Amino acid sequence: MTTLRWGILGPGRIAPRLVRAVGGCARAELAAVASRDAARARSFAGAHAIPMAYDSYDSLLSSPDVDVVYVALPNHLHAEWTIRALAAGKHVLCEKPLALSVAEVDAIADASGRAGRLAVEGFMYLHHPQVLRAIELARGGALGRLELVNGTFSFFLTHPGDPRVDPSMGGGSLWDVGCYPVSLARRIAGEEPDGVGAFARFDERGVDRTFVGQMHFPGGLLAQFDCGFAAPDRERVEIVGSDATLVLESPFLPAPDGPPPSVTMRRGRDETPVDVRSTDQYQAEVEDLTAAILDGTPPRLDLAFSRGSIATLVDLDTAARAHLGSATG
Ligand SMILES: NC(=O)c1ccc[n+]([C@@H]2O[C@H](COP(=O)([O-])OP(=O)(O)OC[C@H]3O[C@@H](n4cnc5c(N)ncnc54)[C@H](OP(=O)(O)O)[C@@H]3O)[C@@H](O)[C@H]2O)c1
CATH class of the missing domain: 3.30.360.10 (Dihydrodipicolinate Reductase; domain 2)
Structure with a gap:
């Protein structure tokens, strides 16, 4: 694999930043977006030239054409959808805060270990x-x-x-x-x-x-x-x-x-x-995760750091x- 295909959960306020970031990264491309509302998914996909639009987060996770999932949902949904994405075999970039309790971070770490996939918190400024x-x-x-x-x-x-x-x-x-x-x-x-x-x-x-x-x-x-x-x-x-x-x-x-x-x-x-x-x-955040997945370099932010956060x-x-x-x- 030389190019990672990204899928976005939640076409809200922050999602366009990720679109721009992936667009600037040579080894990443946007493959899909999912919304709870089909029209919203289609509209976001159309505006940003994203090939696939899904009317549920689950259907995006079932797609074999997505390698990395960006969780851009409200805070209380971060742990749940990060764990679901990992279980579906996807790597995950989840917006901050990664979770709302230490128990949730531990569950994410378990799911990451079981799936052999990375989960990274989206603290872009770092x-x-x-x-x-x-x-x-x-x-x-x-x-x-x-x-x-x-x-x-x-x-x-x-x-x-x-x-x-x-x-x-x-x-x-x-x-x-x-x-x-x-x-x-x-x-x-x-x-x-x-x-x-x-x-x-x-x-x-x-x-x-x-x-x-x-x-x-x-x-x-x-x-x-x-x-x-x-x-x-x-x-x-x-x-x-x-x-x-x-x-x-x-x-x-x-x-x-x-x-x-x-x-x-x-x-x-x-x-x-x-x-x-x-x-x-x-874009620097996307490139860091891309290198971690494709080249095996340690991601700049690991789950121990998120647990401490x-x-x-x-x-x-x-x-x-x-x-x-x-x-x-
Ligand atoms: N790193 C940064 O610079 C940065 C900046 C802003 C925000 N964030 C983080 O990014 C995450 C998303 O922030 P945002 O401002 O993009 O959020 P938002 O626009 O309020 O919501 C994002 C999406 O979440 C989905 N959603 C799912 N369940 C929902 C519910 N019960 N109520 C409302 N929306 C729901 C909606 O998509 P559908 O209904 O279409 O599925 C919505 O478009 C937050 O965790 C925030 O902390 C990070």
Whole structure:
């Protein structure tokens, strides 16, 4: 096999990014899309020149003409459809968060092992050269002794029918955008936190709309972040060391084209730009999985990393809910 044929489950908001990413990857092509609604599947297939349109996710999984499945469904369906796709003999790229509990990640790992197929969580920003460089600089000692990682990711989400504010669908800003600064801090630490703290403002359905969290890592690194659905677009990361601070102005959603994202090294009043290039990070994600499947290289994100992600998010959510009475409103 030299070219992987991709199938998309869920032609929603994020799916066109994957279409572009696969289109830019020499060893990948789009084969199929599936929707619960036949007309929606046909319309998406027509708009993106995808050969096959299925009116159910199961029928796409039964197709012998699909090698890799992209799970682009609401959060509560990630584990179920990842496991079903693996059982059907497909490799899987599943959007973040891979699951909503550690037990679900373990079930995915079991299914992956049984099927001999890969399952990878779609944290596209962890494939961008700016983040790879930042992690390399931080872990390589360029900032001195690492002290603190500070991250922010928020935007306005006002539509009440959106799955991201539905408690039965894995809603909440922590699961949707907080997972980014949390995963980056863990990546920089190179280990899992041994303590967390958190507060949140929950809506009337118990979904967090603004969240602040803190993590302590065994090696001493501290991390804090805020995320939310109730503030204008904000994203930023500072990695603070004893000698210098690295600042990423668009760590999570840098534009794929145009000027490169801003990354600066700050020492006292001196600011030095770090040389990074613009990249379609979704394409980098597809290429990483393609190489893992076709060449046997280890995927950049493994299930142990995802397990740590989900465990930390669950702990943060639990910590914030412990203060529910005092923090509502
Ligand atoms: N990595 C990133 O940059 C990024 C960005 C945005 C979102 N995401 C992640 O990608 C996933 C999908 O996000 P999205 O914004 O694309 O979601 P979305 O547009 O709200 O939903 C995606 C698709 O899910 C299907 N679906 C299945 N059951 C559903 C239900 N009960 N209610 C609503 N839709 C249902 C729908 O397709 P049919 O009804 O046609 O089958 C829908 O088009 C989420 O997990 C999100 O966290 C990642």
